[in-house]
Amino acid sequence: MNIFNDLTNAVNRGINLMMDREIRLGVTGLSRGGKTAFITSLVNLLSTFGEVGTAERLPRFTAYDAKGISYGGLARPRDLKVAAFPYQNAYASLISEPPAWPEPTVGISEIRLELVYRNDDWFSLSKKNHLYIDIWDYPGEWLMDLMLLKLDYAEFSEKIRKRTAALSSVTDMSEWIKAGASLEADKPVREYELHRVVQAYTSWLKQCKEQGFAMVVPGRFVLPGDLAGAPILEFVPWVWDIPENCGSGSLYRTMEERYEAYREQVVRKFYRDCFSGLDRQIILIDCLKALMGGRETFMDINDTFDVLLENFSYGNSSLLGRLFSPKIDKVIFAAAKADMVTMDQYPNLLSLLRSMVKQASTRVRADGSNCEFMILSAIRATKCMYAEHEGKQVQVLTTDYCDEAPFFPGSVPPKWSRECMEFFQKYFEMRDLRPPKINPGDVIPEINMDILLQYILGDKL
Ligand SMILES: Nc1nc2c(ncn2[C@@H]2O[C@H](COP(=O)(O)OP(=O)(O)OP(=O)(O)O)[C@@H](O)[C@H]2O)c(=O)[nH]1
Ligand SMILES: [Mg+2]
Known part of the structure; x- marks a missing residue:
């Protein structure tokens, strides 16, 4: 049937x-x-x-x-x-x-x-x-996970390594970088230690998200859905030196396998x-x-x-x-x-x-x-709407709430430049509208x- x-x-x-x-x-x-x-x-x-x-x-x-x-x-x-x-x-x-x-x-x-x-x-x-x-x-x-479709584990790790360099002055990643540095990539995986690094890495991703960064991957780390606690989410990008002999069963290979499984079974299915x-x-x-x-x-x-x-x-x-x-x-x-x-x-x-x-x-x-x-x-x-301001008609915004006075949020620059952005950040009023x-x-x-x-x-x- x-x-x-x-x-x-x-x-x-x-x-x-x-x-x-x-x-x-x-x-x-x-x-x-x-x-x-x-x-x-x-x-x-x-x-x-x-x-x-x-x-x-x-x-x-x-x-x-x-x-x-x-x-x-x-x-x-x-x-x-x-x-x-x-x-x-x-x-x-x-x-x-x-x-x-x-x-x-x-x-x-x-x-x-x-x-x-x-x-x-x-x-x-x-x-x-x-x-x-x-x-x-x-x-x-x-x-954002869609970008992982084209990256293998080594490429993904390299991408994040470059990102850590670019974002080091605007986000705090010291905890997971430090915790991860003590992991031994060529030794068998010790789940408890790895889990601590995964948690620290996840906290960094959440911080990036809060600051408005778009490239927050893997996305399921911040919103796992039905995968919460699943081993498929127990890996981190390897941004440290890779020892020469990382054989099968080593921490590096285990994380690589988990990343591949994540990419194939989670991301490709989502796509x-x-x-x-x-x-x-x-x-x-x-x-x-x-x-x-x-x-x-x-x-x-x-x-x-x-x-x-x-x-x-x-x-x-x-x-x-x-x-x-x-x-x-x-x-x-x-x-x-x-x-x-x-x-x-x-x-x-x-x-x-x-x-x-x-x-x-x-x-x-x-x-x-x-x-x-x-x-x-x-x-x-x-x-x-139009309102009078200093003898001139200017446009303002009104809402359906009588406790909210008409307001002019500010002007928007036509393209990005440092000066325009600084002006916008200083003077534009970005309200959480009801x-x-x-x-x-x-x-x-x-x-x-x-x-x-x-x-x-x-x-x-
Ligand atoms: N003023 C205004 N706010 C909007 C509008 N659309 C969305 N928002 C605001 O943006 C928030 C997020 O909108 P959603 O539609 O939930 O965004 P989303 O893309 O579905 O977000 P996720 O489900 O988290 O991926 C809303 O809670 C509103 O505060 C809009 O047309 N006007
Ligand atoms: Mg939504």
């Missing part, structure tokens, strides 16, 4: 792919980058398709009216073993009193939605077409589950946070996305290609949480985003993918989601 179901699924998927009736949308973003907020808002919007007022709410999603789209409901997920994306919980927390942001994600989940739209082909018997949108959510901490076969990709970047973190964190994000995107397959998707080697034919880089700045800062924010992902986006484009940039807020927590107040049943307020919908769905309908 199972084999029959699997076969039916595979055949259905094949037909959907050939008919171009499926979009596998990859939502890519670091921890706290806004992935869950984005998916929640997207599902919320799609579920209003067909209702009165939707076209007016999404004026730049021109395909909506042109194709008479309506929401077809939740579709059968592709993988029945994966948890369902907790949309109802996320929406419930947004409309609760007081409203709360969706919880940080601790595992993988999937949601598959169906859209129904008018079939204008004169030769077709059916008047309706169906488009399935498949989205996966996951903890941002695990995303297969969440990222293989993507058609379209949205890359969410929190530019303001990166800039606030200082030069090293800003550069770190830049380098990180460059390395990360190497793991995806970009290019034009032909009919057969869709079936046998799917490629991402459209990528959108979005500066997330744009509601944290006033509208007059949007051009600068966009320009900052472009400068941050210059290398990565150039490569994506060179591979033949269509590539766009935009500013976005999936869950808009502020409104931009979510907007949403009445039950109301649509989640957002910025530019209609542009995004037109870009990712417009040509598929």
Whole structure:
């Protein structure tokens, strides 16, 4: 029965792919980058398709009216073993009193939605077409692990060794470096001693994460999920001299085996589950946070996305290609949480985003993918208004909370420079905004989601 179901699924998927009736949308973003907020808002919007007022709410999603789209409901997920994306919980927390942001994600989940739209082909018997949108959510901490796919244990160790040199003045790594130096790589593993070093290394990774660094690997060390306490997480990069005779059974070889097992059984599986076969990709970047973190964190994000995107397959998707080697034919880089700045800062924010992902986006484009940039807020927590200041009209932000006065957060530089960054760090007011107040049943307020919908769905309908 199972084999029959699997076969039916595979055949259905094949037909959907050939008919171009499926979009596998990859939502890519670091921890706290806004992935869950984005998916929640997207599902919320799609579920209003067909209702009165939707076209007016999404004026730049021109395909909506042109194709008479309506929401077809939740579709059968592709993988029945994966948890369902907790949309109802996320929406419930947004409309609760007081409203709360969706919880940080601790595992993988999937949601598959169906859209129904008018079939204008004169030769077709059916008047309706169906488009399935498949989205996966996951903890941002695990995303960085994708870079390990291309590194063996020695290369991984070398990468971390270089990082320790680069970050020695901005993070404190003395504990694990010192503890690790007393390990004997050519002797049999002594689990208790190794465990102490693993813990110290994990504390350093957590510190890096808190300081806003993106390259925190292995990601499962900071968020182990169901692997907590498993031996597969008991290794550290070897950043010390390697003795000549590290035979089988030695500490070095044992850690190498564990790293390889981690790479194959954890990271490759994660990649297969969440990222293989993507058609379209949205890359969410929190530019303001990166800039606030200082030069090293800003550069770190830049380098990180460059390395990360190497793991995806970009290019034009032909009919057969869709079936046998799917490629991402459209990528959108979005500066997330744009509601944290006033509208007059949007051009600068966009320009900052472009400068941050210059290398990565150039490569994506060179591979033949269509590539766009935009500013976005999936869950808009502020409104931009005019207020009088020293006799002039200036833009300010207001929130739904009457205990919060209108404020001007500050200006955003159009690109990175030391002076601009220092000015930004000193004067920009980066508030922890509370979510907007949403009445039950109301649509989640957002910025530019209609542009995004037109870009990712417009040509598929
Ligand atoms: N102002 C504003 N804040 C946002 C928006 N989207 C997300 N946030 C903030 O960013 C935080 C993280 O958003 P999430 O969507 O949970 O981020 P994530 O990428 O899913 O994070 P992980 O699950 O940890 O990987 C939220 O709790 C909000 O504080 C937005 O559109 N506007
Ligand atoms: Mg999340």
